[in-house]
Amino acid sequence: MTAAPTTPETVQLPPAPAGFRAAVRRMRHHPLGLAGGGLLLLVVAFCYLGPLFWKTNQTDVNLLDAALPPGPGHPLGTDTNGFDVLGRLMEGGQVSLQIGLLAALFATTFGTVYGAVAGLAGGVVDGFLMRLVDVLLSVPFLFFVLILSARFHANAWTLALVIGAFSWLISARLVRGEVLTLRVREYVLAARVMGASRRRIIFAHLIPNAMGVIIVNVTFQVADAVLVVAALGFLGFGLSYPTTDWGSQLASGVTYISADYWWLIYPVGGFIVLTVLALNLLADALRDAVGRKAD
Amino acid sequence: MTHLRGQRTGRLGATLVAVVALLVSGCSSEGASTKDVAKKYKDIPAETGEPQDGGTITVALTPGLSPNYIYPYPPASANGTVIARGLMWRALYRPSGAGDEVVNVDQSLAELPEVSDDRKTVTVRLKDYQWSNGRAVTADDVVFSLDLLKAALDKSPGNWSFYTPGQFPDGVSAEASADDTVTFSLETAYNESYLLSMLALLYVMPSQEWAIAETGGPQLDFTDPKNAKAIYTYLTKQSEDQAGFATNPLWQVVNGPFKLKSFDSTTGSFSLVPNEEYSGPGDQRLDQVDFKAFTSASAVLNQYKAGTLTVGTLDSSYVTEIDALKKDGYHVYGAPAPARFDALTINFENTVDDFDKIIAQPYVRQALQHLIDQEGYVESRGIYNGAASENYSTAGADSPYPPEFGDDAPYPYDPEAAKTLLTDHGWKVAPNGTTTCENPGTAEDQCGADIPQGARISFTLASANTPAYVGARDVAFVSEAKKLGIEVKVVTKSLNYMYANYGNSFAPATKNEWAMQDYGPLYLAAGYPSSNTVFNTTGSFNLGSYSNEDVDQLIDESTFGADPAVLAKEITTISEDLPVLFFPIPHTLVVWKDTLSGPEESFQSLLSFLYSPELWYLTK
Numbered sequence: 034m035t036a037a038p039t040t041p042e043t044v045q046l047p048p049a050p051a052g053f054r055a056a057v058r059r060m061r062h063h064p065l066g067l068a069g070g071g072l073l074l075l076v077v078a079f080c081y082l083g084p085l086f087w088k089t090n091q092t093d094v095n096l097l098d099a100a101l102p103p104g105p106g107h108p109l110g111t112d113t114n115g116f117d118v119l120g121r122l123m124e125g126g127q128v129s130l131q132i133g134l135l136a137a138l139f140a141t142t143f144g145t146v147y148g149a150v151a152g153l154a155g156g157v158v159d160g161f162l163m164r165l166v167d168v169l170l171s172v173p174f175l176f177f178v179l180i181l182s183a184r185f186h187a188n189a190w191t192l193a194l195v196i197g198a199f200s201w202l203i204s205a206r207l208v209r210g211e212v213l214t215l216r217v218r219e220y221v222l223a224a225r226v227m228g229a230s231r232r233r234i235i236f237a238h239l240i241p242n243a244m245g246v247i248i249v250n251v252t253f254q255v256a257d258a259v260l261v262v263a264a265l266g267f268l269g270f271g272l273s274y275p276t277t278d279w280g281s282q283l284a285s286g287v288t289y290i291s292a293d294y295w296w297l298i299y300p301v302g303g304f305i306v307l308t309v310l311a312l313n314l315l316a317d318a319l320r321d322a323v324g325r326k327a328d
Numbered sequence: 329m330t331h332l333r334g335q336r337t338g339r340l341g342a343t344l345v346a347v348v349a350l351l352v353s354g355c356s357s358e359g360a361s362t363k364d365v366a367k368k369y370k371d372i373p374a375e376t377g378e379p380q381d382g383g384t385i386t387v388a389l390t391p392g393l394s395p396n397y398i399y400p401y402p403p404a405s406a407n408g409t410v411i412a413r414g415l416m417w418r419a420l421y422r423p424s425g426a427g428d429e430v431v432n433v434d435q436s437l438a439e440l441p442e443v444s445d446d447r448k449t450v451t452v453r454l455k456d457y458q459w460s461n462g463r464a465v466t467a468d469d470v471v472f473s474l475d476l477l478k479a480a481l482d483k484s485p486g487n488w489s490f491y492t493p494g495q496f497p498d499g500v501s502a503e504a505s506a507d508d509t510v511t512f513s514l515e516t517a518y519n520e521s522y523l524l525s526m527l528a529l530l531y532v533m534p535s536q537e538w539a540i541a542e543t544g545g546p547q548l549d550f551t552d553p554k555n556a557k558a559i560y561t562y563l564t565k566q567s568e569d570q571a572g573f574a575t576n577p578l579w580q581v582v583n584g585p586f587k588l589k590s591f592d593s594t595t596g597s598f599s600l601v602p603n604e605e606y607s608g609p610g611d612q613r614l615d616q617v618d619f620k621a622f623t624s625a626s627a628v629l630n631q632y633k634a635g636t637l638t639v640g641t642l643d644s645s646y647v648t649e650i651d652a653l654k655k656d657g658y659h660v661y662g663a664p665a666p667a668r669f670d671a672l673t674i675n676f677e678n679t680v681d682d683f684d685k686i687i688a689q690p691y692v693r694q695a696l697q698h699l700i701d702q703e704g705y706v707e708s709r710g711i712y713n714g715a716a717s718e719n720y721s722t723a724g725a726d727s728p729y730p731p732e733f734g735d736d737a738p739y740p741y742d743p744e745a746a747k748t749l750l751t752d753h754g755w756k757v758a759p760n761g762t763t764t765c766e767n768p769g770t771a772e773d774q775c776g777a778d779i780p781q782g783a784r785i786s787f788t789l790a791s792a793n794t795p796a797y798v799g800a801r802d803v804a805f806v807s808e809a810k811k812l813g814i815e816v817k818v819v820t821k822s823l824n825y826m827y828a829n830y831g832n833s834f835a836p837a838t839k840n841e842w843a844m845q846d847y848g849p850l851y852l853a854a855g856y857p858s859s860n861t862v863f864n865t866t867g868s869f870n871l872g873s874y875s876n877e878d879v880d881q882l883i884d885e886s887t888f889g890a891d892p893a894v895l896a897k898e899i900t901t902i903s904e905d906l907p908v909l910f911f912p913i914p915h916t917l918v919v920w921k922d923t924l925s926g927p928e929e930s931f932q933s934l935l936s937f938l939y940s941p942e943l944w945y946l947t948k
Contacts, residue, residue, distance in 0.1 A: 092760075094807035096701060099710030113710030113800055114807070186819040273818040274803045275810075288796045291629060292648040292713075 056245070059322040066318020072311035076304065080126035089120030092275050100294050110296035113285060114274070118296055121282060122304055128278045130255075130308070132193045132262050137254035139197030144204025145247055149235045151205070152212025163209065166202050174199050175268070182270035189272065192265065196258050204250050211243040218242075245323030252316035256309045263305050279305050362707050365714030368650045369662035369917060372932055377925045377947025384616040385924060385944065388628050388640025390937065392794070392823065394596025394621040398579050398588070399567035400531035401477060404486035406564070411573065411591065411598055412619065414531075415939060416582040418608075420452065420470060421528040423854060425933020427666030428728045430524045430855030432933075434609050435940070437465060437532055437583065441524070447517035447890065452527075454508040458605040459534055460582045467504030469583075472535030472550050474502045476563075479556035486834065491868055492861050495887070496526045521892050522860070525853040537581045538563060573598075585610060585942035586617065596621035602942070610942030617941045625795060632658065632919055639920035639944075641934055645796045646917070647715040653919060662917040664717045664725035665935040666854035671846075671908035672789070672805070675872040677832050678843040681786045682779060687843070689776040691749045692785070693906040697739035698746035699808040702912045711800040716912040721903035723857050725913055729892075731900040738904050746812060762786075763813030786815040787843030790830055793820050795848065801911055802846050816844075823847060831871040844909070845871070854936055858895060860887045863907050874907035923947055 060066050095115030103110045109118035151162040178195060185191065215221060216239065224234050240247070259279075265271055266280020267287070279301050286297030389395070395411040402410060414422065420438055421431035433440055442451045457465040478497050480487040499515035518526075539550045541558035548555040566578055570593035573579060580587060585608060586600035597620045602612040622628050625643035632642070632653060642649075642660075650660050674693070677684055686692055702718040705711045720738060721731040739745075747757050754767025754775040765775040765783040775783070791802040799820065806816040819842075821830075826847050829838045852858065861867040864883045865875040882898035885891075903910070918934045926944035933940060 092807065093811065094804045096704035096708040096711070096804060099708045101709075113708075113796075114803055115708075115710065183822060183825050273820055274806060285796075288626075288645070291626065291646055292709075 056319075056322040060318055063318040063321060065314045066321070069311045069314025069316075069318060072307060073315060076126065076308050076311060077130065080123050080130060083123040084120065087119055087123070089117040091116055091120055091124050091277075100289070100292075100297075102294075103296055109300050110294075112282070112297055113289065113294070118300060121277060122279075122300055125277045125279045125282050125301065126304060126308075128189055128272065128276060129259055129262050129280070129305075132189055132196070132278065133255045133258035135189075135193035136196035136200060136258040136261075137251050139193060140200035140254050140258075141204050141247060141251045143197070144201035145208045145240060145243070146235070147201065148205035148208030148210075149212050149239050149243070152209040153216055153231060153235060153239060155216075159209075163206075166205055169199075170202050172199075178265060178270055179268070182265075182268070187265070187270050187272055189276065192262060192270075192272070192278075193258075196261050196265075200254055200257065204247070204254070207246055207250055208240075208243055211246050212239050215239050215242050245319075249316055249320040249323060252312055252319055256312035256316065259305065259308055259312070362709055362712075362714030365647055366662070366915065368647075369660045369915070372661045372928045373659045373922075375925050375927055377923075379611070379613060379925070379945040380948045381613050381945075382615045383613075383946040384618060385614060385638035385941065385946070386618045386620055386636060387939065387941070388631065388637050388642075389596070389619050389621045390641065391622040391625050391628055391643075394623075395598065396570065396593075396596060397567055398573050398591075399563050400533065401480050401488060402567070403480065403564050404484055406568070409596075411588065412584075412586065412600060412939075414584065415586045415600060415941070416579075416584045416588060416603075417531045417533060418457075418584045419528050420473075420530045420532055421524060423525075423528045423936065423938060425666070425854070425929060425936050425938045427724070427726050427854050430521050430853065431528050437608075441512075441520075441527070443520055443523075447520065448514045450512040450514065450523065451505070452510050452512070454510070455608075456508075457583055457607055459537075460580060460587060460603045460605050461537070462605055463534075463536065464507070465532060465583050466507045466535075467510035468507075468535045469532050470510040470530070471502045471504055472539060473530055473533045474500065475550050475553075475556045476533060476560050477530065479553065479560040482553065482557060483560065485868065489869060490526070490529055490861060492864070492866060493868075494866075495860070496523070516888055517890075519856075519887055519889055519892060521856040521895075522858055522887050525856050525858070528853070532583060534581045534583070538578060585612060589616065600941070606942070608942070610940070611945065612942050613945040614941055632656070637919075637921075638924050639931075639934075640918075641937070642917040642919050643795050644712065644715040644914040644917055647713050647915075650917075657922050658919050659922055659931075660917055660919050661931060662715065662915040663932075663935060664719070664913040665849070665851065665916045667724045667727065667852040667857040668849050668913055668916075669719055669722050669724050669852075669908075670849050670911040670913050672802075672844045672911070673847070673872050673908050674874070674906075675830075675832065675839060675843050675845070676875070677836075677839045677873045678787065680788070680840050680843065682783050683787045683843045685776065685778040686783065686785055687787075689753070689779075690905065691753050692776075693909070694739050695746040695749040695812075696809070696814075697906055697909050698742045698749070699812065700805055700909060700911065701741040701808070702737070702910075703741065705801055705804060706912050708800075708804075711797050711804065712912060712914055715917070716797075716914045719913045720910050721899050722852065722859055722863075723896075723899045723903075724852070727857060727899075728855065729857065729896040729899055731903050732896065733900065733904070739906070743808065743812065750812070758813040759811055761813050762815070784815065785809075785813075786817075788817045788819055788841070790819050790821050790826060790842040790845040792823050792826060792845075792847045794823065797914055798846050798848055805909075831869075832873045833868055833870055839873075846911075849913075851936070856892070856895065857899070858886050859883055859898060859902055863902055872907070876901075876905055876907070879905065879907075 098111050098115040100113050101107055101111040107117050112118055151159045221238055224238055262278055263280030266278050267284040271281035272278050282301045393409050395409045397406055397410050400417050418437050422435040424432045437457050438452045438454045474497055481491055485491055501513045503511050505511045539547050539559055541562045550556050573591040574588050582603050585603055585606040587603050589599040589601045591598040600617045629646050631637045653660055674687055706716045717725050723729055750757050755763055756766040757763045762784050765779050765781055767774045768779055768781045770777050789802055792798045802818055806818055809816045829835045830842050830845050832839050860883050861869045863874055864880050879902055882901055886895040886898045916935045918931055923946055924944055925947050930940040930943040
């Protein structure tokens with residue numbers, strides 16, 4: 034006796050937005066995350082909307098107004114070129130955030146695809162790709178950058194590329210780890226059975242489902258990149274006049290620390306700290322929100 | 329994702345550390361005037377206190393210049409900085425620390441030379457000096473030293489940075505006419521002062537102990553050029569062994585006031601002890617002199633503050649620290665170093681955007697010099713903070729050969745004059761835009777030879793990453809240029825990179841990487857600041873390939889002519905023709921503990937980095 038063929042019962046998967054909404058709901062109840070997000074919004078608004086309200090000349094050096102302490106007309110004083118420090122912070126902040134974001138996007142995009150390919154392929158390909166990552170991770174970043182800085186001159190794009198070129202390794206490892214757990218899920222197997230190409234599996238199934246990890250990683254990457262930009266600027270591989278970034282400003286300020294030009298250090302140092310703190314708090318909250326979903 | 333948690337903890341920790349670091353650094357400052365800053369250090373304290381015998385002092389070496397070589401003439405390939413230059417092996421004449429004389433006769437190994445009427449025979453009588461092994465310093469030693477210098481140059485012209493092919497020591501021979509008399513025969517007569525400045529670079533080395541080509545080998549006849557070359561090769565090879573600096577018996581034979589006791593090859597720091605046989609001036613009261621190497625000026629300042637340094641120089645960026653240093657028991661004296669000038673060196677062979685054609689026009693250089701606000705730079709708290717002097721010539725401050733224009737700048741700060749110069753020569757000036765050549769051609773009111781229509785003035789300025797005032801003054805210049813529609817792209821480079829790569833005479837391949845460079849100071853010979861080797865067409869240190877027939881002629885006259893007054897004419901012509909763009913000269917600060925004393929001149933000569941610890945003593 035043979036059983037009559039029956040229509041398989043349709044499995045109703047929860048719509049993706051529900052997960053997103055749940056994550057947002059969890060975020061709402063994460064006070065530190067909200068504080069981080071709010072702080073980040075304030076920093077972004079300061080950098081991008083600030084110049085609309087606080088107009089300063091950030092291109093013409095003013096010798097006789099150089100290194101003025103905070104006072105009328107210059108609430109945060111002037112720097113050693115006579116630029117208004119408040120305006121300089123806005124200008125430097127824009128560049129630092131842009132570089133941070135660019136580097137993070139570059140690193141995450143490349144690292145995600147790289148990790149997904151490695152994780153899905155498995156075997157020799159996976160082994161080769163990940164050993165390559167190990168090798169690159171062993172290259173000392175600062176050493177490499179110092180060599181580059183001796184020969185080349187930095188601009189915002191090259192800085193973003195250099196930082197991104199070293200940051201994608203972590204993204205690749207994270208995504209690869211996530212893909213190793215996802216690739217054996219039913220919906221991936223189903224897609225394979227239905228003849229989906231590897232490309233489709235990666236871009237339509239694996240990466241969207243690893244998006245939680247990726248988003249969290251992007252946030253950390255931006256924070257890291259802002260710090261790295263600051264460090265590079267501090268080491269002399271920053272941007273040159275007329276462009277500026279927070280790291281270069283801090284480096285310049287520290288040069289004059291013995292002259293007690295404190296206003297060249299505290300404000301920009303504070304902004305670097307606040308921005309990184311905000312991004313870290315936000316990333317932490319995002320990780321918690323996405324992580325619970327994964328649980 | 330535990331590693332993420334770990335990263336987060338690390339970041340938060342770093343954040344907290346940063347916040348605490350910021351908070352502990354303290355904050356207080358006033359917008360004080362910079363006009364009277366120089367008053368704090370312009371007078372040199374008188375020699376005071378009762379001398380005591382013994383004691384050790386610590387001397388700060390110039391940051392970034394850690395010694396790595398001991399033989400007095402390091403080959404170019406060694407990129408060497410010599411240990412205690414002049415303290416272990418004296419030159420025939422010791423350079424003067426004052427700007428108005430070429431040499432310090434008292435501290436020299438010989439009396440001033442006697443020159444024949446045709447100036448082709450120079451007789452030098454040696455004073456009574458001994459080597460540290462008791463042997464007298466003789467004329468043979470001087471002949472040996474000249475032969476070894478020639479051997480070095482025979483191997484490579486780059487082995488002596490003061491060399492111009494065809495000039496000293498080319499065509500110069502030396503003969504020991506007596507034990508204490510050496511006679512130089514010159515194929516070409518030299519100006520006496522210029523020759524003296526060359527003899528001040530001739531370090532006297534022991535002819536008996538060093539005239540060997542292998543350890544324990546026989547003494548060679550160094551007058552044979554082949555032998556001299558072999559000796560030079562051996563000595564430079566020995567000098568590569570840094571671990572043996574303090575132990576190799578070769579280096580213990582000295583004629584200067586000190587011997588090397590120890591050398592730290594990791595840092596470049598070293599210690600000297602007195603040479604008991606030294607018979608020159610000075611009581612040699614100190615037991616030991618420790619020279620400490622530094623990599624940054626701020627580290628030097630910190631060591632002064634900690635009280636661990638006895639004497640040294642200090643970057644003028646720290647002029648605000650003078651009061652604190654005085655409170656901590658230090659004397660501070662400052663002034664512009666003799667024969668020093670600071671400038672933007674121009675590369676006349678950079679072809680990017682037709683820069684070579686544009687900068688060849690004197691009116692363009694004059695316009696650019698008009699954009700440098702020297703008075704403003706000196707006063708600015710962001711550049712010199714009052715610790716600098718305006719300067720418009722290669723002679724530097726208080727030179728015995730001042731330019732004919734005196735203190736009146738030939739091209740003072742005047743942006744309007746700069747604009748007029750450009751518009752009068754066919755340029756359409758676009759303030760804060762792009763100034764372009766509208767009227768090409770070679771007529772008086774046209775842009776100049778080979779400058780095409782539509783050409784813009786755009787070039788790269790390589791700026792040294794230290795000291796701080798270099799970057800600040802370059803940015804100020806760039807900003808002024810921008811207002812006139814001139815684009816200057818600043819690239820910051822390390823000094824080492826610039827020294828190795830930015831000079832057409834030794835690195836022609838990188839000529840298009842830099843159109844101007846600011847590496848800080850350039851020192852000419854104090855007492856006779858000739859621009860020979862720097863601005864003559866064939867000069868070995870003519871970094872930017874400057875060439876001007878009139879200047880060549882004048883340099884020739886000041887080098888070979890009898891009349892030293894022509895040097896003022898040379899300086900005037902060069903300074904008006906602008907092979908470089910002049911900046912103010914920052915003052916060099918000399919700092920020493922008030923428990924250390926000695927002749928005032930011995931501290932003044934530190935402006936020229938001439939150390940004289942044999943004259944110093946600690947006070948009771």
